[in-house]
Amino acid sequence: MIALNVNGKTHQLDVSPDMPLLWAIRDTIGLTGTKYGCGIAQCGACTVHVDGNAVRSCSMPVSAAAGKRITTIENIGDTRVGKVVQSHWERLDVVQCGYCQSGQIMSATALLAKNPQPTDADIDLVMSANVCRCATYVRIRAAIKAASKALA
Amino acid sequence: MNARHCSMRLAALVWSCACLQLPVAFAQAGDAVATEAKRRESEQLYLRMHKVLSHPRCLNCHPKSDSPRQGAFERPHVPAITRGPHGKGPAALQCSSCHQAQNNTASGVPGAPNWHLAPLSMAWEGLSPGGLCRALLDRKNNGNRNVEATVKHLTTDELVAWAWNPGADPSGKPREPVPVPREEFVKLVNAWAKLGAACPK
Numbered sequence: 001m002i003a004l005n006v007n008g009k010t011h012q013l014d015v016s017p018d019m020p021l022l023w024a025i026r027d028t029i030g031l032t033g034t035k036y037g038c039g040i041a042q043c044g045a046c047t048v049h050v051d052g053n054a055v056r057s058c059s060m061p062v063s064a065a066a067g068k069r070i071t072t073i074e075n076i077g078d079t080r081v082g083k084v085v086q087s088h089w090e091r092l093d094v095v096q097c098g099y100c101q102s103g104q105i106m107s108a109t110a111l112l113a114k115n116p117q118p119t120d121a122d123i124d125l126v127m128s129a130n131v132c133r134c135a136t137y138v139r140i141r142a143a144i145k146a147a148s149k150a151l152a
Numbered sequence: 153m154n155a156r157h158c159s160m161r162l163a164a165l166v167w168s169c170a171c172l173q174l175p176v177a178f179a180q181a182g183d184a185v186a187t188e189a190k191r192r193e194s195e196q197l198y199l200r201m202h203k204v205l206s207h208p209r210c211l212n213c214h215p216k217s218d219s220p221r222q223g224a225f226e227r228p229h230v231p232a233i234t235r236g237p238h239g240k241g242p243a244a245l246q247c248s249s250c251h252q253a254q255n256n257t258a259s260g261v262p263g264a265p266n267w268h269l270a271p272l273s274m275a276w277e278g279l280s281p282g283g284l285c286r287a288l289l290d291r292k293n294n295g296n297r298n299v300e301a302t303v304k305h306l307t308t309d310e311l312v313a314w315a316w317n318p319g320a321d322p323s324g325k326p327r328e329p330v331p332v333p334r335e336e337f338v339k340l341v342n343a344w345a346k347l348g349a350a351c352p353k
Contacts, residue, residue, distance in 0.1 A: 020258045040322040041250040041261045042230065056250050059259040064252055107244065114243035126245045129231035 002066050006031065007075035017063035021055075022046045024062040025072060033073040033102050037131070044130030047103040047110075048072050054110035073102035081151060082109045088147040096134035104130050108144050116151055118144065194343075194350035201306075201340050202281045204330040205288070209315040213269050214276035220269055221277075223321075224328055239269040255319030262327070264314035271295075285351035303345045307338045 002013045006029055013028050025031050025048065034057060037045030041059040048057045049071040076082035085108050088094075095101045104127070111118055111126045118126075123141050132140070204210065212221040212229075220229040236242040241249070251267040270276075273293035276284050288294060288302060297305060306312060316334040318327035332340070344350075 018257065020256075040259045047249075053246060054244055054249050056259075056261075059250050059256050059261040060252055061254075061256065061258075111244035122242070125232075125234060125242055129233070129245055129249075 002062055004029070004062065004065060004070065005068065006070045007072060013062065015062055018061045020058050021048070021050075021060045021062050021065045021070070022057035024065075025057060025070075031072050031074050035099055035102055037100065037103070042131070043100070043103070044107060045100050045103040047106040047130065049076070049106060049110060052110070052113065054107050073106060076106060076109055079109065079113075081113045081147075084150050085109045085112065085143070085147045088143040088150065092139050092143045092146065094136055094139040094143050096132075096136050100130060100132045100134075104132065104136075104140055108140070108147070112144065112148055112151060117148055190347045191350045194347035195352045197340050197344040197347065198285050198349075198351060199281060200332065201337065201344060202284065204315070204332050204337055205276065205284055206281070207315070207330045209318055209328075209330050210312075211277050214274055215269070216272070216275035216277040218272075235269045235272075239271055240267075255314075255317070257320070260320060260322030260324070262314070262319050265310045267311065282352040289349060289351065299345050299349045302349075303341050306341045 002015060002017065002024075004011045004013055004024060006025060011029050013024055015024055015028055019028075022034060022036060025034050026036070034048055035045040036058065037043035039058050041056040044056065046057045047054050049055070049069075050060070050065055051068050052071075071079070077086050082105070085105055089101070089105060094104075107127060107130045111123065115122055120141065123144050127137070127140060127144070208221070208224050208226050212223075212226055215221055218234045219232060220235075221227060222229045231245075233241050233245060233247075236246070241247045247267045247269075250261050252261075252263040253265045254263045255261075256263055274287065274295070276287060279287060289299065291297065294302065313334070315330045318329055320326045330337075
């Protein structure tokens with residue numbers, strides 16, 4: 001059994017230690033807000049926070065996440081930064097099809113938590129690892145800048 | 153004492169001194185030959201080590217720019233990450249966002265403990281065999297490692313050891329390991345250091 005702390009709740013999971021964390025979150029625990037995109041850590045759709053750090057959950061074995069604090073899109077709004085990011089995402093109507101957006105919000109929140117006043121270059125560098133096929137990048141950057149101002 | 157007598161005595165003195173010096177001179181020459189032979193042997197050992205050190209498995213994370221490379225063809229890393237303040241990526245997108253402590257079979261993302269870029273002072277990309285060898289030994293730029301510490305890094309570091317166990321790519325195709333078996337490489341490095349850690353010109 002693997003004990004997994006997700007969004008403050010501990011789950012005892014009878015799964016293979018090398019199961020990707022993403023599968024444990026979605027298929028075993030049933031939190032489907034985190035999305036499967038590419039499965040090879042290239043798109044960022046599966047981003048969650050592990051001890052506050054953005055992690056591609058498709059590329060982390062569930063055993064490596066045991067004993068750590070995992071936060072998913074379902075609970076990121078409970079954090080100060082996550083709440084502000086989500087509100088600016090709504091205000092600027094960032095989302096188009098929405099599939100990548102939970103990963104985008106998780107990465108944006110991690111960025112602002114670590115670097116509250118990011119430059120355009122900082123935003124482009126970190127967020128370029130989250131792919132959006134609707135190309136909402138301009139609105140993503142605007143929402144991050146607005147959230148940064150609101151958090152200052 | 154006439155001049156002839158004097159010059160004969162001087163010649164005898166020079167001869168006797170030369171005779172006394174000869175064994176020392178022969179010994180010194182012998183030492184020099186032995187030292188030169190050791191140096192050459194050490195250089196040859198390094199050239200065999202260099203096949204490993206100059207392989208993409210090593211060079212991809214010893215770049216001369218701020219970004220790593222990846223794959224057997226040393227293409228720019230995707231995503232276009234940079235080294236960040238400590239060689240582990242920018243704060244919100246660390247290497248460990250994707251690279252875990254071991255290779256990931258499901259995603260094909262390579263992993264090993266302490267995944268990071270070598271600092272710019274340890275850039276190996278584009279160096280000749282001699283240049284890379286000297287960079288390896290340059291304590292001003294190699295993290296102040298003496299030869300012993302350099303040998304330890306090359307032979308025991310877990311991230312270095314990944315080069316022999318690089319896992320498979322996302323398509324399931326095994327990555328090419330460095331070309332010299334690890335046991336042989338460890339012996340080469342130790343022998344190279346024992347013979348003076350010489351570098352080719």
